[in-house]
Amino acid sequence: MLACKKNDVSLQPVPKSSKEMVAKIAVSGDVAVPVSWYQLELKLIKESAGFTPPVAARAIAYTGITLHEAVLGGMYNGASLGGQLNGLGRLPAPERWKRYNWAIAANSAMAQIIKNLFPNASVENMNLITQLENDNLLAHSDSCSPDVITRSVNFGRTIAGAIYQWSTTDGGKDGYLNNFPTDYIPPVGPGFWIPTPPQFQRAMLPYWGSNRPLLKPRASDTTYLLPPAFSTDTNSVFYKAAYFVYQKGKTLTPEEKLIAQYWADGGGTFTPPGHLIAIAAQLAGDQQLSLGAAASLLAQVGIGLNDAGILCWKYKYRFNLIRPVSVIRASIDSSWMPLIGTPPFPSYTSGHATFTGAAGNILAAKFGNSFAFTDNQKVADGFSPRTFSSFTQMINEAAVSRVYGGIHYDFDSDAGKVTGNNIAQRVLSLHY
Template identity: 45%
Template sequence: MQPADPEPSLTTGGKSADQYNGDVAIQWAALQLKITKTTPGFTPPVASRAYGYAGVAMYEAIVPGIINRKSLAGQLQGLTSLPQPEQSKTYNWALSANAAEAAILRSLYPNTGTPNKASIDSLETALQTAYKDADETVNQRSADFGKKIANALFEWSKTDGGDAGYTRNFPASYIVPTGAGLWQPTENGQKIPMLPYWGQVRTFVKANSDLPMPKPLPYSTDSKSATFAQYLDVYTKSKNLIQTEKDIAVWWADNPVETFTPPGHSYSIARIAVLTDKASLAKAAETFARTGIAVADAFTLCWRCKYTYNNIRPYNYVRLAIDPAWIPFWPAPPFPGYPSGHATQSSSAAIVLTAIYGENFAFIDNSHVGRARDVLRNVDFKARSFTSFLQASQESADSRFYGNIHTHQDNETGLAEGKKIGANVNALAWQK
C-alpha cells in the first residue's frame, strides 16, 4: 500500500464542518434507508456494504473541514489516497456532503426504481438550495469536491469483491455441502443459500479480516450433549413465548423488502442518535462512517464464518432430533445459522456508537413506528426505549432466540465477535 497524500490543513474563509447542523446527514441517511428497502437484491450483506461506503463518503466529503479529525485514506484496505480540497479556498461543507451522498447513492443503487432516482435528485436540489452561500463559486467548488470524493470511493469499492452483489444473491453454480449437522433448506424451500461467497469480500479494516474465526460446538444429536441442549432451549422457548418476547422478535426481524434490513436498523439507530444528540454535521458524518464500516465488516466476517461451518438451523435440527412436526415462531432465513448476523452487526454498531455518544446514552428506537400491524403474529410496531446501545444490541440478539431462528451459541458468539469488530473500527486514527 502506498502512503496516503499528506493531510491538508483546514481550509480557510468559511465555517468548519462542526459549525453546520446535522440535517444534511440525517436526511441522506433517511433516504438511503428507504432506497435500501425498495431496491431489488439488497439483502442484508449487500445492504451493509452500501451503508459502509455511503458512511465513508459522507465523512470524507467534509473531513478536511473538521479541525481535529483526519481522513481514512491510507487506513482502510486498498484506499491509498483521495481527492483533496484546494488550499486556502472556502468550502461549504454541507454542500460537499450533499453532493457526495447524492453521487454515491446513484452509484451504489443503479438498479433502483425511477421514484427513488427522482428522490435522490430532489433531495440534492432541495439541500443545495437550503444551504447554498451567496458566492456561487463556493457552492460549485464545494459540490464538485463532494462528487470527486464519491466517485473516487465508488471506484475503490469496485475492487472489494462485493460490487453489484445484488445480482448474485443465490448463485446457481454453488454446490451445497451435505452431511450431518450441515445447513439444508428450511421451510421456505430455498435450495441455494444466500451469498455463499460473501465472506471473501474485502473488509474495510484489515484488523477485522485478521480476527481468528470462532468455532461452534461439535455437532451431535445425543440428548446429553451440549449441542442438543442448545437446540432444545430454542424448542422449549417456542412453547412458552410471552407477548413481550413476540414483540421483540418481530421488531428486530428486519426482513429485506419489508424493511431496510438488519444493518439498516443499526444505521437507523445511528440516525436516531444524531437526532437525539442534536449532533453537528461533523459528528453526524463520523457517526454514519463508523456505523457503516462496523456493520459492513460484521456481515463479511459473519458470512465467512457461516460458510466455513455451514451450521444447521434450529428448524432442521429440532425436526430431526426433537419434534418432527415443529413450527418455529419466525421462518428461518436461507443461509447457515452460526453465528447470528443480527448479534454480530448490532454489537459492532453498539461499540462504535458508544465510543461517540457514551455508555449511558438513552434513546427511543422508533425505526418501525407506522408499520402495519403483524396480524399473523398479533404484534403491533411500538417504539422501544433503551438506556444504552449495548442494551439494544443484546435485545437484537435475543430477538433471534425468541424467533426460534438462532441458538444461544449463535447469539453469544455474534455479540462477542461484534464487539471486537467495533473496537477495531474505533481503533482507526480518527483524531489528529
C-alpha cells in the same frame, strides 16, 4: 477553508416530490443533510431488489466513508481514512485557502455515491435522489457565492467518484444481482445446513465472506470461535441448545414475541444493518451533532456493519451449521415451526448479534454505554417506540430476539456479540 454560512440554518420547505421522504426529519443545522440522505438510502434498501443485509451494509459503509471524506476539510484535526482502510489510498484534498460549504460538499457527495451504489433503483427513486440533492443545495446556498457553491459541489462529487472506484474492487459490487449463485454446492452430511421450510431457498451469498473487508487484515483473523459439535445425543451441548430453542418457541411470553418481531427486519424492510444506521442517524440528529462529528460517527457505524457482514458470512460458510428448525423437525417435533421465517443461509454465527454488537459498541463509545435512548425507527411499521437504558441492553435484546424467533441457537448469538464487539474496537482504533 471556511463554510460560507452558520451551522444553525434549518432546511427550507421542500417541494412535494421530496417532502414525504424528509417529513420525518425534525433536525436543524448542517447535520440535517446526512440525516436526510440516510432516510432516502433506507427507502432504497427496502425498494431496490437484491439488497439483502450484507449487501445493504456494504452500501451503508461506502456512503458513510464518502460523507466523512467530503467534510474532512471542515473538521478540526480530522484525519483521512485514506491509508487507514484496506486498499484505500490517498484521496483528493480541497484547495488550500479556498472557501467551501461543507454541507453542500456532503450533499453532492452523498447524492453521487448513492446513485452509484443503487444502480437498479426505480426511476421514481432516482428522481428522488435528484430532488433531494436540489432541495438540500437550495437550503444551504444562501449567502454563498456561486464559486463557493460550484467548488463545494465539485469536491463532493470528486470524493464520491474516488470512493466508488475503490469500492468496485472489493468483491461485492454486484452482490445485489447474485444473492443466490447457482454454482454453489453446499456440503452434505450430519449437522450441515440444508434449505429450510417453507421456501427451501438456495444458500444466500455463500462467497460474501471472501470480500475485502474495510479494516486491514491481521494474523488473528484466521482464528475462529468454534460452535459446539453437532450431536443428536440428548445429553450433548448441541442437542440441549436445539431443545432450548424448541421449548422457548412453545412458551414465549407476549413481550418475547414482540422482541422477536420488532428485530425481525426481514425481506422487504430496511434490514438489520439499515435499522442500526437508522438509529445512529436518529441519534446524530437528536443530539444535534456537528456535521463533522456526525460524519465520523456514521462512517464508523458503517465500517463496522460492513465488516460484521463479511466476518459473519465467513463464519456461516466455514462451519455450514444446520438451522434449529431442521434439527428440531428431524429429532424432536416434526410439526414444529419457528415464530419468524428462517433465512436461507447457515446458522453460525448470528448476523443480528454480529451487526448489533459492532454498531452498538461504536455508539456506546460515542454516547456512553449508560446513555438511554428511544428507537423510533419502527413506528412506520406499526411498532411503538422502543426505549433502551443502554446500548448493551439493545445489543442483548437484538441478539436474543433470534433465539426467541426460533431461528438461532443461543451460542450463535453469543459468538456474534463477541465478534461484533471485536470489530467495533478495531473500528474505534482508527483516526477520524
